[in-house]
Amino acid sequence: MGAFDSQGLDDVIHGKLRLAVMSYLSAVEDASFTELRERTGASDGNLSVQLRKLEEAGYVAQTKQFVDRRPHTRVRMTPDGRKAWIAYLDALREIIGKG
Numbered sequence: 001m002g003a004f005d006s007q008g009l010d011d012v013i014h015g016k017l018r019l020a021v022m023s024y025l026s027a028v029e030d031a032s033f034t035e036l037r038e039r040t041g042a043s044d045g046n047l048s049v050q051l052r053k054l055e056e057a058g059y060v061a062q063t064k065q066f067v068d069r070r071p072h073t074r075v076r077m078t079p080d081g082r083k084a085w086i087a088y089l090d091a092l093r094e095i096i097g098k099g
Helices: 018-025 033-041 044-056 079-095
Strands: 060-067 070-077
Touching: 018 033, 018 044, 018 060, 018 070, 018 079, 033 044, 033 070, 044 060, 070 079
Parallel strands: none
Antiparallel strands: 060 070
């Protein structure tokens, strides 16, 4: 067995909530803020902060609009986010020796 090397793990993705968001978004075209909050069990504030970190890294894009005078946010994984997600999964496979 080789040395354990976690250097390949993307720190932006590796946070627990960010990992949950990326995992969910990898399986859907996009998701509403409410859907992500319900799926991850996050508070509004924490989810908002973590989405901002993912957006600043270029991994997700948010679309904000008003529907019936209520704010409505949709989130999708960007092409760069998908590349980073695949690289993250590949790094995990290497760590567990399945690469």
